[in-house]
Amino acid sequence: MRILFTACPFFGHVNTVLPLALAARRAGHEVVVATGADFAEHVARRGLTAWPIGPTSAEAGTPHSLAHFWHTAAQRCVDLLPLATAWGPDLLVSEEMELAGAIAAARGETRHVIHGLGIAALGDWEALAADIDELGLRWDVPDLADAYRGAVYLSICPPTLQLPSRSERMVQPLRPGLGEPAPGERLPxxxxxxxxxxxxxxxxxxxxxxxxxxxxxxxxxxxxxxxxxxxxxxxxxxxxxxxxxxxxxxxxxxxxxxxxxxxxxxxxxxxxxxxxxxxxxxxxxxxxxxxxxxxxxxxxxxxxxxxxxxxxxxxxxxxxxxxxxxxxxxxxxxxxxxxxxxxxxxxTMPSADDVLASLIADPAPKPPARAR
CATH class of the missing domain: 3.40.50.2000 (Glycogen Phosphorylase B;)
Structure with missing residues (x-):
């Protein structure tokens, strides 16, 4: 299976998806991680293929509002969409702030999974649906917010820290990764x-x-x-x-x-x-x-x-x-x-290997009622 991961070019975003990407590689799948060019070496040092897309973290600048992620997603789409179309992934996993992945999945009719980043989930922010839909329309993807809500959401938040949620989306717990040092990394x-x-x-x-x-x-x-x-x-x-x-x-x-x-x-x-x-x-x-x-x-x-x-x-x-x-x-x-x-x-939360196996074994879960 071909599995594409997409992430904004920040350590907290890229590092969060790497444990699942590494689990996919261990399971024998073809794996690509698409993010800013400044993280290509960081990804490659862990034995994963990297696609440089969109602006680097320095070019994008420090996020001062959620508009930052809409704007840079549009820039990443320019590079990501032709690459994804040519490669034809079977599964696309995007971290929750990386909306270019959602657009690529919708355009390619690829199964989409959203990887949470922590405690506060973008998927619960219903007030942002209009902004997500507006971004989708720029790339011929109508009702992007509904597609986004219909994707399985991998939550790395342990129960004690979870916030009340009004979302009806499908949530799959995933143990937050402890990270793996790259080959040769050591403490001074x-x-x-x-x-x-x-x-x-x-x-x-x-x-x-x-x-x-x-x-x-x-x-x-x-x-x-x-x-x-x-x-x-x-x-x-x-x-x-x-x-x-x-x-x-x-x-x-x-x-x-x-x-x-x-x-x-x-x-x-x-x-x-x-x-x-x-x-x-x-x-x-x-x-x-x-x-x-x-x-x-x-x-x-x-x-x-x-x-x-x-x-x-x-x-x-x-x-x-x-x-x-x-x-x-x-x-x-x-x-x-x-x-x-x-x-x-x-x-006690499911490991990356267990969650990956679950995603592969159930390739087409039904979306929640509000997204159908």
Whole structure:
């Protein structure tokens, strides 16, 4: 079977679909991942074929509204549609913000599956149906919103974090992937030599990490005062030297593979993107969320309601406040216990291999009543 995956050119979007793509490759299927050219090597290093389509993440810019995804989907269609038509996939899996995949599936009469990105699902945002339909009409796909709603939705959100939903779509749970390091990836020797028993990982992601100037500086300043190792990742476009000399228990890097790093951590401080939030919980780690944009405010609120973390937003995220919140998360066992409870939920969700087998075994499920 030929299976095409499509994703917007951001780490949180591409990395989320890779576990299912790798499962498809393990099962012997022909697999292609279509995304921005800047992620072609990232995909290829995992043994998958990459199609560069549409703008790179730098060319597309930081998403400031959902209109960003409508606009860039139209750009990706220019490259994706002829490639998909020529290759003829049997199944097309697009992450939920990548609407060019939905258009390619409809035009090619290809079975379409939508891969969720986290807690807040685009499929529940009924108010956006008109925008989705307008995009579809530009590419001769009428009623794109109905087709979108009729696709199976793969939800990677564990039950404890789920939000109330009015959607009637078909939902298939899928265990969020922990990620797989690419061949040759390893942790630096400096990390292995850090002095303290406990380790805190700090990241503000790779998309909104520079939206609030000084946010990362404040977090580093507060966390390096704690008796714990601090491992900071600043993103591929930020120079670690910008943060100046650090004490021996602090390590600042551009990027480290979470599949290797998180098993060594006791707590995560992050922007609350779905990838790092669910990745940390898959390892049973509580989290302090410093939301910067997009769905991160919703994710942080869900984590706090579930008792697996705390949230500090905007001006409240001072160095002393961050240090105090992390001290509380490390010192009060209830947060780690709640995180481990969600970890058990994640462990019981169907694996990528199981979900793929289910999708292959049931090639033509009936759409929900409202989409027929």
């Amino acid at each position: 020797e400096a990390l292995l030599a850090l002095p303290y028993e406990r380790t805190v990982h700090l990241t503000l992601g790779t998309v909104f990490h520079q939206r609030r100037p000084g946010a990362l500086d404040a977090a580093i300043a507060g966390l390096r005062e704690l008796p714990a190792n601090l491992v900071v990742t600043v993103g591929p476009d930020v120079d670690p030297d910008r943060f100046g000399p650090q004490p021996p228990h602090v390590l600042v890097e551009r990027y480290l593979p979470h599949a290797l790093l998180l098993p060594r951590c006791d707590l995560v401080v992050s922007q609350g993107g779905a990838g790092i939030l669910l990745g940390a919980l898959a390892h049973g780690l509580p989290q302090l969320v410093l939301p910067q944009g997009a769905d991160q405010f919703t994710n942080g609120a869900a984590a706090q309601r579930a008792g697996v973390g705390l949230v500090l937003d905007g001006p409240a995220a001072t160095a002393p406040a961050i240090a105090g919140a992390v001290g509380r998360l490390l010192g009060e066992p209830r947060y780690a216990a709640a995180a481990r409870a969600v970890q058990k939920e994640i462990d």
